[in-house]
Amino acid sequence: xxxxxxxxxxARELLRKRxxxxxxxxxxxxxxxxxxxxxxxxxxxxxxNNALKQAERFDKMQKKSELHELPDLAxxxxxxxxxxxxxxxxxxxxxxxxxxxxPVYEGTVVKKLRDSHAVLIGKLNMDEFAIGSSGETxxxxxxxxxxxxxxxPGGSSGGSAASVAADQLLFSLGSDTGGSxxxxxxxxxxxxxxxxxxxxxxxxxxxxxxxxxQIGPLCKDVTDCAIVMNAITGFDARDKASAKIKxxxxxxxxxxxxxxxxxxxxxxWMAGNLNEDVRNAIEKAKAMxxxxxxxxxxxxxxxxxxxxPVYFLISSAEASYNLTGVDGIRMGYEKGAIPELDExxxxxxxxxxxxxxxxxxxLGNIALCSEHYETYYMxxxxxxxxxxxxxxxxxxxxxxxxxxxxPDTAFRFGEMQDNIVKMYEYDxxxxxxxxxxxxxMSIPCGFDSKGLPIGMQLIGKHFxxxxxxxxxxxxxxNTDHHLKSPLLRHPQ
Amino acid sequence: MIFETIIGLEIHxxxxxxxxxxxxxxxxxxxRPNTNTCPVCMGMPGGLPTLNQEAVRLAxxxxxxxxxxxxxxxxxxxxxxxxxxxxxxxxITQSELPLCENxxxxxxxxxxxxxxxxxxxxxxxxxxxxxxxxxxxxxxEEDAGKLIHPENQPxxxxxxxxxxxxxxxxxxxxxxxxxxxxxxxxxxxxxxxEYTEVSDCRMEQGSLRCDVNVSIRKKGDEKLGTKVEIKxxxxxxxxxxxxxxxxxxxxxxLRTSLPEQIIPxxxxxxxxxxITVPMRAKDGARLGCIAPEPDLPLLDLNDSSMLHxxxxxxxELGAQKRNRFVSRYGLSRYEADILTKxxxxxxxxxxxxxxxxxxxxxxxxxxxxxxxxxxxSEHREIPVAGQSLAELIMLVDEGEISRNAGKTVLSxxxxxxxxxxxxxxxxxxxxxxxxxxxxxxxxxxxxxxxxAAADYKKGSTKAAGYLMGQIMKAGEGRVNPNIAxxxxxxxxxxx
Ligand SMILES: [Zn+2]
Numbered sequence: 001x002x003x004x005x006x007x008x009x010x011a012r013e014l015l016r017k018r019x020x021x022x023x024x025x026x027x028x029x030x031x032x033x034x035x036x037x038x039x040x041x042x043x044x045x046x047x048x049n050n051a052l053k054q055a056e057r058f059d060k061m062q063k064k065s066e067l068h069e070l071p072d073l074a075x076x077x078x079x080x081x082x083x084x085x086x087x088x089x090x091x092x093x094x095x096x097x098x099x100x101x102x103p104v105y106e107g108t109v110v111k112k113l114r115d116s117h118a119v120l121i122g123k124l125n126m127d128e129f130a131i132g133s134s135g136e137t138x139x140x141x142x143x144x145x146x147x148x149x150x151x152x153p154g155g156s157s158g159g160s161a162a163s164v165a166a167d168q169l170l171f172s173l174g175s176d177t178g179g180s181x182x183x184x185x186x187x188x189x190x191x192x193x194x195x196x197x198x199x200x201x202x203x204x205x206x207x208x209x210x211x212x213x214q215i216g217p218l219c220k221d222v223t224d225c226a227i228v229m230n231a232i233t234g235f236d237a238r239d240k241a242s243a244k245i246k247x248x249x250x251x252x253x254x255x256x257x258x259x260x261x262x263x264x265x266x267x268x269w270m271a272g273n274l275n276e277d278v279r280n281a282i283e284k285a286k287a288m289x290x291x292x293x294x295x296x297x298x299x300x301x302x303x304x305x306x307x308x309p310v311y312f313l314i315s316s317a318e319a320s321y322n323l324t325g326v327d328g329i330r331m332g333y334e335k336g337a338i339p340e341l342d343e344x345x346x347x348x349x350x351x352x353x354x355x356x357x358x359x360x361x362x363l364g365n366i367a368l369c370s371e372h373y374e375t376y377y378m379x380x381x382x383x384x385x386x387x388x389x390x391x392x393x394x395x396x397x398x399x400x401x402x403x404x405x406x407p408d409t410a411f412r413f414g415e416m417q418d419n420i421v422k423m424y425e426y427d428x429x430x431x432x433x434x435x436x437x438x439x440x441m442s443i444p445c446g447f448d449s450k451g452l453p454i455g456m457q458l459i460g461k462h463f464x465x466x467x468x469x470x471x472x473x474x475x476x477x478n479t480d481h482h483l484k485s486p487l488l489r490h491p492q
Numbered sequence: 493m494i495f496e497t498i499i500g501l502e503i504h505x506x507x508x509x510x511x512x513x514x515x516x517x518x519x520x521x522x523x524r525p526n527t528n529t530c531p532v533c534m535g536m537p538g539g540l541p542t543l544n545q546e547a548v549r550l551a552x553x554x555x556x557x558x559x560x561x562x563x564x565x566x567x568x569x570x571x572x573x574x575x576x577x578x579x580x581x582x583x584i585t586q587s588e589l590p591l592c593e594n595x596x597x598x599x600x601x602x603x604x605x606x607x608x609x610x611x612x613x614x615x616x617x618x619x620x621x622x623x624x625x626x627x628x629x630x631x632x633e634e635d636a637g638k639l640i641h642p643e644n645q646p647x648x649x650x651x652x653x654x655x656x657x658x659x660x661x662x663x664x665x666x667x668x669x670x671x672x673x674x675x676x677x678x679x680x681x682x683x684x685x686e687y688t689e690v691s692d693c694r695m696e697q698g699s700l701r702c703d704v705n706v707s708i709r710k711k712g713d714e715k716l717g718t719k720v721e722i723k724x725x726x727x728x729x730x731x732x733x734x735x736x737x738x739x740x741x742x743x744x745x746l747r748t749s750l751p752e753q754i755i756p757x758x759x760x761x762x763x764x765x766x767i768t769v770p771m772r773a774k775d776g777a778r779l780g781c782i783a784p785e786p787d788l789p790l791l792d793l794n795d796s797s798m799l800h801x802x803x804x805x806x807x808e809l810g811a812q813k814r815n816r817f818v819s820r821y822g823l824s825r826y827e828a829d830i831l832t833k834x835x836x837x838x839x840x841x842x843x844x845x846x847x848x849x850x851x852x853x854x855x856x857x858x859x860x861x862x863x864x865x866x867x868x869s870e871h872r873e874i875p876v877a878g879q880s881l882a883e884l885i886m887l888v889d890e891g892e893i894s895r896n897a898g899k900t901v902l903s904x905x906x907x908x909x910x911x912x913x914x915x916x917x918x919x920x921x922x923x924x925x926x927x928x929x930x931x932x933x934x935x936x937x938x939x940x941x942x943x944a945a946a947d948y949k950k951g952s953t954k955a956a957g958y959l960m961g962q963i964m965k966a967g968e969g970r971v972n973p974n975i976a977x978x979x980x981x982x983x984x985x986x987x
Pocket of ligand 1: 512515516517528529530531532533534656
């Protein structure tokens with residue numbers, strides 16, 4: 001049996017019945033990685049020995065029946081985006097300056113998963129400091145899309161998406177600031193979720209834009225997504241933004257029924273630069289929901305057209321000061337004595353930060369400087385409030401909003417290099433969700449003519465994960481897009 | 493030309509919390525370098541701040557004691573600048589919406605300091621007047637680390653133990669006051685911070701720091717002169733000297749019609765040379781942009797966990813206590829001033845009085861004798877219990893021992909912590925009050941000093957003094973001088 005192909009819930013059943021051990025599962029995953037990593041390149045760091053040790057430790061515990069109740073993720077191999085701090089593995093953010101950074105602390109999610117006895121395999125490739133939408137700003141070899149090796153996996157959680165799509169891991173965690181989980185999930189044909197802002201503690205996540213960042217799961221199906229959500233959500237006193245609420249059992253939302261669900265949709269989104277195949281897939285999905293008893297309503301979000309510029313202003317501003325600590329004093333190469341401080345700052349800027357990162361820092365600094373503060377930054381904050389209100393108003397009558405995740409499928413490496421504005425357009429459907437702090441999920445809803453996966457985005461109301469899971473689960477139960485796997489060039 | 497000096501003060505006060513502003517690290521002074529640190533205060537990526545509510549509580553006490561308006565909702569900002577003592581690359585502060593605003597502090601000045609704006613005090617203190625110093629704002633912020641420049645080594649070391657320690661910054665409105673008045677204000681402020689238990693205010697440990705800015709204008713001018721900031725001031729004395737020096741420097745330049753040489757700049761007090769010198773550009777950190785702090789919510793005092801902070805009662809402050817000491821204990825202003833300089837000393841004084849000592853005597857003993865042994869600046873416990881000092885004072889009052897012997901006893905008490913009676917018994921210091929015993933001593937002295945007695949008869953008053961001295965000597969200082977004098981006079985008159 002090719003154990004690496006299992007979903008979490010399938011593996012969990014086998015582990016519980018003791019038909020397989022975590023060691024077997026982990027070995028299978030590690031072999032899969034060995035066989036495919038040359039092609040996919042989703043990892044920055046892999047710890048083979050420690051992975052097996054964790055798996056064996058769990059097997060031993062289970063054998064001795066030390067675990068009264070087996071946590072859902074116990075013995076399950078997973079990976080982390082390399083901007084989530086881990087104690088025993090470097091955390092690079094795919095940046096030169098943090099190439100050898102080994103934190104003495106770990107993210108709250110890492111601790112939670114360790115407590116669940118999940119098996120950490122390694123750290124996954126990404127855009128430098130999560131700034132980018134293709135994985136191409138990483139200083140490491142760029143991750144390839146498992147569905148087409150000349151195409152990007154999306155970003156910034158490119159490695160997180162590609163690894164799950166290529167069956168290198170059973171699940172992974174990523175971070176989503178403007179679509180960084182959902183966009184690569186749609187490019188790679190998997191389920192990716194950005195929970196409500198504050199649902200998951202971001203302590204130990206190297207920040208990009210703290211008011212937008214949220215950690216979330218990337219999985220093979222919706223059920224797995226609910227299982228991972230159960231493990232990673234919860235209040236954390238160390239993260240002031242984390243919500244003091246009692247989280248539900250997300251698996252109870254996995255109900256195959258959308259009758260009477262009110263789903264918002266805007267016909268406007270179907271116009272413009274939308275890929276024809278994406279349009280058709282979304283229309284089909286919409287029709288399917290209607291067939292199953294959901295009510296589709298036209299939704300109006302008047303300020304959403306400003307979401308992209310607002311997002312860029314706010315995220316750049318926050319990035320510019322979040323990255324001030326990365327100035328070479330505590331991180332970066334050891335260059336011996338530094339005669340002048342300014343020289344150090346300059347050195348770091350010139351040699352250790354990528355151009356996408358520098359662009360954001362510059363843009364953010366300009367936006368925050370006193371002469372532009374009111375005209376740009378404050379205005380952006382005001383529009384953000386209007387966008388939030390748009391959603392709040394829409395959700396008075398709706399349970400969900402449906403849209404494409406992206407206007408197009410995965411693009412080729414280098415294709416967007418000279419067309420940054422077009423690349424920004426790719427974010428048009430995903431960034432409003434972060435600005436409003438809402439939960440959203442990208443699920444596979446078809447393939448384009450080139451055989452590349454298409455993602456559908458479902459947006460829920462604030463802590464409205466129930467409707468999200470229910471609709472996503474129903475869609476999945478009645479389609480088979482999520483069951484298709486990419487044919488890798490060098491399968492074992 | 494008559495000049496007017498306008499002085500503004502920026503005072504940083506370290507709050508007396510046990511943990512840092514945004515993490516759980518200890519604030520213990522003097523710990524090994526970089527041991528009181530964690531990912532949050534080291535600004536490691538992924539560390540997130542959580543607000544220490546104790547810091548808010550203390551800042552509110554300061555704000556209320558300084559008559560400020562309290563902003564129920566205030567906000568944190570990031571002040572970006574690049575300097576090695578700032579691990580995060582920015583300081584969390586409240587530049588936009590501070591916790592407290594628009595306060596004031598009244599200080600007493602000598603009449604000579606008076607300008608038009610002050611009101612003269614009543615006849616109680618005819619030579620003093622009151623000056624109101626307005627406080628623009630008090631806001632919360634975090635401290636930076638400390639740079640250490642080891643001697644004879646071309647390196648700079650950084651200790652981040654201080655990084656993240658909670659501070660309040662108190663900013664005064666620029667006022668036309670003298671350097672001396674500015675220091676008076678600082679002293680009063682320090683006393684209030686101590687009384688309200690907001691801070692230890694140990695300048696030598698840096699828990700109270702002050703930057704000043706000075707400008708000079710011709711009297712009558714509306715427009716303020718060019719403002720110069722002075723840093724590196726480590727004591728009240730230095731602050732006064734620096735202000736006086738800078739005042740003189742600017743006045744000279746104005747007088748010689750070189751006002752353009754006064755430029756808006758930051759100068760450093762060079763305490764060795766006793767002058768202010770321009771700070772090299774790289775001494776100053778490069779200030780970047782101010783941005784909101786997205787990792788912290790608004791500071792909302794309506795939050796149930798902080799609501800009661802505003803209802804806390806404040807202790808009696810120095811000025812109030814001073815007035816009470818004058819009216820209740822009949823002390824002079826001078827005595828009350830010194831006794832209330834520190835809360836510790838004021839509390840001690842009242843302890844002594846409450847244990848039965850006469851208020852005036854207690855003040856005397858403390859101000860003259862105790863302060864010879866115990867220095868306020870040492871921040872030590874006073875090793876003599878209030879009750880013991882009261883007992884000693886009463887023993888002197890009742891004539892059990894002489895005043896001089898009392899001083900010896902106090903020194904001994906201070907050294908050993910022993911009970912005054914034990915010391916008196918041990919050292920045989922008890923005063924001789926028995927008439928018979930004194931008579932014997934007087935007779936013996938007269939026997940040995942027949943000439944002096946004869947001189948007295950001839951009318952020499954000096955002789956009586958000499959004889960008294962001899963009597964005291966013979967009695968080893970323990971003879972009750974009043975009784976001895978009576979007996980001596982009686983005896984001499986009978987000659
Ligand atoms: Zn700390």
